[in-house]
Amino acid sequence: MNTNVATMKGKTADVEKDASMRKQKEMMAAHYDRLTAVPQTGEKVCSTFVPGNLNELIGCFDLLNNLPEVNAIQNGLRRTSGQYVLEAEKIGHSEDVCTYVKSDIGMIAKGNIAPNGKPFPNPDVLLLSYTGCFTFMKWFELLREQYQCETIMLHTPYMGDGKITPNMIQYMVKQLREEVIPKLERVSGVKFDIDRLRERLARSAQAEENLVHVLQSARRRPSPIDAYFGGIYYIGPIFGAFRGTEDAIQYYRFLREEIDARVAAGTGPITPEGDMGPEKYRLVVEGPPNYTNFRQFWKMFYDEGAVVVASSYTKVGGVYDLGFRHDPQRPLETLAEYCLGVYTNRSLPMRIEMLSNYIEEYGADGLLINSIKSCNSFSAGQLLMMREIEKRTGKPAAFIESDLVDPRYFSAANIKNRLESYFQMVEQRRAGARSAA
C-alpha cells in the first residue's frame, strides 16, 4: 500500500537483502514513473479506490491505475500530508473531513506532485467501486468537478444481513455488463476481452494464495511477521496497482520464501530497527494505522515486545484468509463477490465474528482498536464491537485514537501512555490476581 520501502529497511544486512522489499520498491517506482510519463506515452489513467478495486478489469482496457488513498498514505509517510490538509482547509474543507480526502485535494492544489517528484497526470476516468465508505462517493464527486472526466459508479450492496445472496451478485454483474464495461471501453478505446480478464484473475488467485500463507504464518509462536505494521507492506502490491500481474506473483513468491525461512529459523518479525526482541504480547488490531508517525507508532509496540498477529486493516482491500480467491471460471461474478466481501462492506456482527475468531485462532492476548478521528465509516460502532469481543473472548481490549494522515491528531505521549497501560493490563491479567505485580 506504499512505496516507502526505504524507510522499512532496517540496520541489519539481512533486511537490506530481502528480495521482496527490493521487488516492491522497484514495482512502485516503475508504476509512478509510468504514471507520470503519461504526457509522453499517451497511456490513459483510471483513478479508483483500494477497497473493491477492479484492477484486473482496469488492466484489460490498458488503463493505468492510480489510487488516491495510496497517494495520501505516501504523503503521510513522507510527512507532506500536513501541509496538504491545511491547504484543503484553506480551500474550505472542514476540520472533520476525512484526511485522505483533504491530503489529496491539498496535493492537487499544490501541483499534484507524485512521489518521484513529477506531476501526476489527470485521470481519464474515475471508477468508484462503492464498498461501504460513503466518503469515497463525495471524494470522487469533488474530483469529477476538478477534472470534468467520465465517472463510473459500481454499487456494492452492503452485507447488512451477513451474507451474499445470488441477487446481490446478479445486481452487480448487471452493472458491470451494462455500465462499467461499456464506459471503460468508451474511455479507453479498447474492446473488452473476457479471456484477458480470466488470465488476470488466475494470476490474482496465485498471489492471493501466497499472501494468505504469509498472513497465517502469524499463528506460530513467535510470529514471524507483524500482521499490522509489517502487514501493511505485505498487502501493498495486492491492494494496490498490481493484483493480476506477474509482478505481484513474483513479489508474493519471494515474500513467502522469506517468511518460511524466518519460520524455519524461529525468528520473529523484522522491524525498522532489525529483528524484534522476544515476543511478549500478541495482539489483534482493528482499524487503520496512523501514517504520519508510522515508525514512532510501530516502535511503541516492538519496544514492548508486542506483535500484531492479525488485523482487520489488512483486509480492507480483500478478505482472502476466509477462503475467497478470484475465480477465472466466473470472471464477473468473482469480481462482484470480491467487492461484496471486503472488510469495509461487512456488517458489525461480521466484523465482531472475524475479530473474535482471530483472537482465538492466532492465540492473541487481546484486541486493540486504533480509532481514526476523521473516519466515521470505520469508527462508528467500534466501541460496541470492543465490548462484544471482550465478552466473547474474555480477553482485554483497549482503545486508542489517532488519525490517518493528519499529523495534528497524533498525540504520542497519550498513545504511549494508553499502550503501556494496556500492555501492563494484559500482563496483570495473565499473572492473575494473586501475583499481580
Added chain:
Amino acid sequence: MNAQAMKTFVGIDLGSTTTKSVLLDESQRVIGRGITNSRSNYATAARVAGEEARVDGRFTLIRRTLTEGGLLGEGLEDFLADLERSFRLEQFIERLDDLESTCIGQLKGGRFAALEDRLREALVETFRRLRGEAPEMFAPGAKRKSDFFRDIAGARFYANAETVAREGAFPYEVLLNAYDKAIIDVENRPPSGGLNDHFRRALARVLASADGVGAGAADGIRAGVESSIGIDLEETYLVGTGYGRVTLPFSKEHIRSEILCHGLGAHLMYPRTRTVLDIGGQDTKGIQVDDHGIVTSFQMNDRCAAGCGRYLGYIADEMNMGLHELGPMAMKSDRPARINSTCTVFAGAELRDRLSLGEKREDIVAGLHRAIILRAISIISRSGGVTNEFTFTGGVAKNQAAVRELRQVVNENYGEVAININPDSIYTGALGAAEFARRAYEGGARPEGRA
C-alpha cells in the same frame, strides 16, 4: 538511637500539578503520605514528596509507640498535633533561613551593585519579620491556604517586603525580583536531612509548653520519640507512576501506568469498587476494575484538557479567585447555568459573556462544574459505564460542587450507586504504586544493585 530497620514500599505519583508519595509497610499498612507541587522538576518533586512521606511515616511510628506506651491517654491526639505543628515550624524556619541567604546571594554585582547594602538590609528586615510571624502561622487553629513552602513563604514575603520597601522608600520590585530568583533554587534544593534534630527541637518546645506532663511522663515520651525516629525506614522497593514517570531515571521494572495504579489504589481503599473516575490536573480517566483491583477496561481524555482539573484552574484565574474558592461558590447556586461549551478556552468566553448579561456568578460556576462532570461521565460511559461501587479520586474529588454534580449525573444515568470519596483520594495513584512495589518485592523483585 537503635539500628532497627523497617522495610517500606514507596509509591510515587508524578502528576502534572502535584507529586504524591505513599509509604507502605510489609503488612500493606500506610505508614506515610507526602505531597508537593510538581514544579518543572519531577526529580526534585519525587524526592521532596518521598521525604514528606517519610516525615509523615515518623509521625505514624511515634503515634504507634506512644499509643503502646499509654503515657498520654486522651491527650495523645492533641500532643501529636502540637508536635506536628512544631515540627513544621522548625522545617519552615530552616527553609526561610535558606531562602534569606539565597536571596542575599543574588545581590552580588550586576544591576544590584548600586543598591547592594540597602537591599541586604531590606531583605534581612523582611525575613526578620517573616520569622517573627512564623509561630503564629503554625499555631493551633491557624489556617494556611497551602502546605507548600513556596505558597506560604511567598504570600508573606510579598506582604512584608511591600511594607519594608514602603518604609524605606525602596523599590519593591527589586525585592520581589530577588525572591523570584531565589525561590526556585530553594524549592529545588533537597531538605537538609537533619530531620531528627527537627523532631528533637519540636519535641522540646512542645514539652516545655505542655501543662500536666510530669517529668516521668516526659522522659517516657522522649524515649518513645527517640526510638521511633531511630528506626531506619528502608526504601525497600519503589514504583513510580504518573505523567512524569518517564522523565525519571527509573528502570522499567519500577514504572507502572497510572491507570493500573489508580485502579489498584481505589481497590485498596474500597475493595468493592468496580468503577473508578479520576479527575486530575490534565487528564480524566474512567477505569473499570475487577474484584482484585485489576483493570479490565479504561478510557481517557486525549488532546483536550476540558473536563480536567486545569479547566477549573483556568476558570478560577478568569474570575480572579482561588481554585479552592470555586467549589464553595458553586454550592451556593440552586439554579446552575446550562453551559454547553466543553472547551476550556471557550468556557472562559462563555463565562465573561454570561457575567455581562447579569447572570449570577454562583450559577455560572455551578454550570461549569456540571460541564466538567458531563465530560467525565462521557469518558466513563465509553469505558463501560458505572457499576456499583463507584470511587471518585483525584484533586477534583475534593471539590464539593463537583461531587454534588457527579452524584446527580450518576443518579440520573445509573440510578442508586454507592459513591466513595476518600479524604486521601489524591493519594490513590501513589497508593496503588506502593502496593505494586510491595507485591513486586514479595514476588522476588529486587532493586538494581541490592541483594
